Amino acid sequence: MASLSFFRRMSLPKMGKLSSKMNASEPNAEERVSTPEKQTVLLLHAPRQPYQLTDNYPVPQVKGDLEVLVKTRAIGLNPIDWKAPDFNFGIPELPYISGRELAGEIVETSGRSSRLKLGDRVLVISTDYRDLRKAAYQEYVVALDYNTVRLPPALSLEKASTLGVAFVAAALALGVCMGVDFSDVLDGPDLYRLLREVASEDLPSDIRKECLDGIRDHERALPGDWLAVWGGSSTSAHLTIQLAKLAGLKTVAVVDKAKHGLRLANHKAIRTDLLVDSHDSRRAVDIIRSNLKGKLRFGIDTRGADSATSLLQALSPGNLTSSSLVPVGAVDGSPPSPPATPDDSMLLSAHLIALTGLPKQPAPEGTVFHTVPIKLFHEVPAIGEALSSWLERLLAEGRICAPEIVDIEQGLESVNKGLDRMRRGEISGGKLVVKVA
Structure with a gap:
């Protein structure tokens, strides 16, 4: 993994530009609001089966200085969430928790290094499908701080939950595969150059x-x-x-x-x-x-x-x-x-x-x-931080807009209904969102 000092050095000047627009407070060594020990989640027990609503499932634990705990408020549904169980791929273990993007509030931080504070409204982009703690189909989710985006006050949690995975895929396709330099767009990343400053052994071998x-x-x-x-x-x-x-x-x-x-x-x-x-x-x-x-x-x-x-x-x-x-x-x-x-x-x-x-x-x-080398976002901190901090600036300045919301379902139990609608091709030209709380 790329050194922490490197990606912090790359991103700190950029983060300062947001201080007047984000809700910030002084960090403590560790912050936590009261959270339960158990939660409700959706579990996939076998391929080609619906997700099962499950109570009394342990709330995931935060580990290390770079993780935070987020209370899930809105989930953006993605095609992979129904295609994976239907075609039996991308499921590293059973039972499995799915879901790749959500919006909510920070309820726990784990160390002095975190730039995120209790109560921050955030978008969580979970491209690490192998770590079930980071999956969206649960009431509490662990997130890496460099994969977490603070939201401007005017952007609703429902709107925010629609754009995370699409943004990462688009930015990596353009910036890595095409070599687009975003330096002139709110001091965005030049991913072509940034990747060559990361030690090659810190890049996953398959990408x-x-x-x-x-x-x-x-x-x-x-x-x-x-x-x-x-x-x-x-x-x-x-x-x-x-x-x-x-x-x-x-x-x-x-x-x-x-x-x-x-x-x-x-x-x-x-x-x-x-x-x-x-x-x-x-x-x-x-x-x-x-x-x-x-x-x-x-x-x-x-x-x-x-x-x-x-x-x-x-x-x-x-x-x-x-x-x-x-x-x-x-x-x-x-x-x-x-x-x-x-x-x-x-x-x-x-x-x-x-x-x-x-x-x-x-x-x-x-x-x-x-x-698209999507795992760069969660496996190489320099890349994840550069993209997350840039997305914060783009949203704060109104330079990009979220996809349209086609409809909003209510409650974790409605996820299966929403995925069935996607299977039938009823959702087109926008996103289906599930409001959790």
Whole structure:
């Protein structure tokens, strides 16, 4: 794990910018409000079964200086919460507690190093699915302080519970897989640079190649570059488009225009430069290629292998870097000479990032396939802290907005009902939220 001193040094100046907007008090060595020893949770006992409401389950214990205990108030439901039990994946043990994002209040802190205080309203983003203490489907949840986001007063807990996982996935897809630098957006992170300041052995071995070799420095996405998002109505697309626009990228969204076209066209935060109907995937590819004329090198798919394959067909690899096209003498005033033929190291690859499934075929020449290294958020403190503190600033300054809430269910016992609605495809273009208390 990256050293604590490193990620604290990276983030402390940024945190100071929020002091006037956040509810803060002086920290104690340890703070706790009265919490029960037992709680109510939802347990999964076997695949393809509903979650079971269970009383008298132990309240999870805080360990170490970097953990806090949060009282759950609102839970954002995600597709993984029904797909994992239905298809029997991502379940490391049984019985299992699921749930990846929630909002609530801090009820316990464990050490002097925590930047969080009792009573803080927070968003908890739990990408660590192997630690059941951090799962959302329970009344009390343990969270790492660098995976916890303090909320501005104007943002409701219900709204906050919709955006955590989508934000992390979007920021990592853009910042790591595409190399987008967010330094000019409220002093956001340059994840490409930050990853190279972390010791390579502190990066999980299974994502190290993606983190360090996924994209070359001269290929990084820059303001003015085009990004196509296939499945533009999802919550992950909602955050991806917003962050891409803040970074100066031009965006294409491929969506079911009959269902979502008007909403996207009228929504200032997620209005794209080009909106394409997904009804006929071949025609969608033709529209993108004819409008962008070989300028599309970056694509993010949010739906699955089939749509990722279509998006692959819309990409245009093999362009030259802008620097390689500048004739000698064009800058200093001397007569220009023809540019030299660039070697392969200066060619720009196309980059396809899949959130749910890559094409079944191998990546063609000139194209790189990416999967989002989501575990960076909880396993590398420098990355988790950089993203959490940046999200605090974005929310405090109103620079991004949460996805729309389609409906709110009441109580932990209603989670199964909500997941059934998602299974049936009733939830589209926004999030379903469960209000716990």
